[in-house]
Amino acid sequence: YNVIPTERDVYKPERWVDDALFRVEVREAFARLTRQGWTDALRAMHTDETIYTYWDYFRDAYRRNAGLRIDHLLLNPPAAARLVSSGVDRDVRGWQKASDHAPTWVELRDTGTG
Incomplete structure (x- = not known):
C-alpha cells in the first residue's frame, strides 16, 4: 500500500498534504485496515521512531x-x-544503483509445528 499513514511517517508532512499518498481519505482507508485487526509490523516494533522505507x-x-x-x-x-x-535495511538504499525503496522485513517466532 503506497500510503503515508501519519505525519511521523514523512519528512516535512506539510509538503505532502495534497499528494495522493497523504490525502486524508487514503490515510483513513489504511487506518480501517488496522481497525479490522491487521497489525502494522514496523510501527508495532518502532512505535516512536522516525522510520522511512x-x-x-x-x-x-x-x-x-x-x-x-x-x-x-x-x-x-x-x-x-x-x-x-x-x-x-536502510543501508541497502545507499548502494550503487539501488531501488528508491529499502527492503523491509519481519521476524516471526516459530510455531513449532513444522
Missing part, C-alpha cells in the same frame, strides 16, 4: 534522510502474536 533520488533525499514510510508489512492476528522484530 523510501527516499526519492532528487535533492539528495537519502543522505538527508528526507524519506517516507510507504512500504508496509501488515500481519493478521495469528502472525502478529508471533512477531519478534521488524525493520528496514
Whole structure:
C-alpha cells in the first residue's frame, strides 16, 4: 500500500498534504485496515521512531534522510502474536544503483509445528 499513514511517517508532512499518498481519505482507508485487526509490523516494533522505507533520488533525499514510510508489512492476528522484530535495511538504499525503496522485513517466532 503506497500510503503515508501519519505525519511521523514523512519528512516535512506539510509538503505532502495534497499528494495522493497523504490525502486524508487514503490515510483513513489504511487506518480501517488496522481497525479490522491487521497489525502494522514496523510501527508495532518502532512505535516512536522516525522510520522511512523510501527516499526519492532528487535533492539528495537519502543522505538527508528526507524519506517516507510507504512500504508496509501488515500481519493478521495469528502472525502478529508471533512477531519478534521488524525493520528496514536502510543501508541497502545507499548502494550503487539501488531501488528508491529499502527492503523491509519481519521476524516471526516459530510455531513449532513444522
